[in-house]
Amino acid sequence: MKKILVVLAHPNYKDSVINRKLIEQVKTLEHVTVSDLYTKYPDGKININAEQKLIVEHDLVVLQFPFYWFNTTPLMKQWIDEVFSYNFAYGPDGDKLHGKDVMLCITIGSDKERYINQVGFTLSDLLKPFEYSAKYCNAIYHQPFVVATVNKVDDGFHTEAKLYAQFLTNYGLKGCNAFVDDYPSF
Numbered sequence: 001m002k003k004i005l006v007v008l009a010h011p012n013y014k015d016s017v018i019n020r021k022l023i024e025q026v027k028t029l030e031h032v033t034v035s036d037l038y039t040k041y042p043d044g045k046i047n048i049n050a051e052q053k054l055i056v057e058h059d060l061v062v063l064q065f066p067f068y069w070f071n072t073t074p075l076m077k078q079w080i081d082e083v084f085s086y087n088f089a090y091g092p093d094g095d096k097l098h099g100k101d102v103m104l105c106i107t108i109g110s111d112k113e114r115y116i117n118q119v120g121f122t123l124s125d126l127l128k129p130f131e132y133s134a135k136y137c138n139a140i141y142h143q144p145f146v147v148a149t150v151n152k153v154d155d156g157f158h159t160e161a162k163l164y165a166q167f168l169t170n171y172g173l174k175g176c177n178a179f180v181d182d183y184p185s186f
């Protein structure tokens, strides 16, 4: 079974609806490790060696966060700055992300169509820094899993959470072949 690291960075998890639902659905999967940064590092002092070890031990790294001001949350940004370091993620000896699967799981306040029709930038445009950062480290960046607060099924995000768990299960079994061009629309 392939191993998955879900790095979660929600600054206000106690009031979270969607991220909480997603995490509750996947945290019991045996091949999935959930690393909740705001719980682990309330003082913002990241254990870089421990985080790098986690990355090395897993095949897929999922960065999960609520989209805040068209960006990631502060501790996730700090985590990337400190953990994707010289001679670990890039530089002459920095090969630890080479060939590693990386994807985002983000939750957004509106819906995907609004980004396309009103914002003037697609989500894919806004997420380019993540895509290029992965490429810079020779990781394999995959299509993000996006859940909008304006959900269409209205079952408390149960459908989305089940799809997320299903995808992570498929990845465990099939690796890269589990990735699809787009996830079902929600």
Ligand SMILES: Cc1cc2nc3c(=O)[nH]c(=O)nc-3n(C[C@H](O)[C@H](O)[C@H](O)COP(=O)(O)O)c2cc1C
Pocket (backbone or CB within 6 Å): 010, 015, 016, 017, 018, 019, 020, 065, 066, 067, 068, 069, 070, 071, 107, 108, 109, 110, 149
């Ligand atoms: C400070 C802040 C900034 C936000 N910025 C955005 C944004 O730029 N784009 C967006 O779609 N939603 C934005 N939102 C909405 C959140 O993304 C949304 O409430 C969150 O993803 C829902 O997930 P949760 O239930 O796990 O908190 C913002 C929310 C907050 C609190």
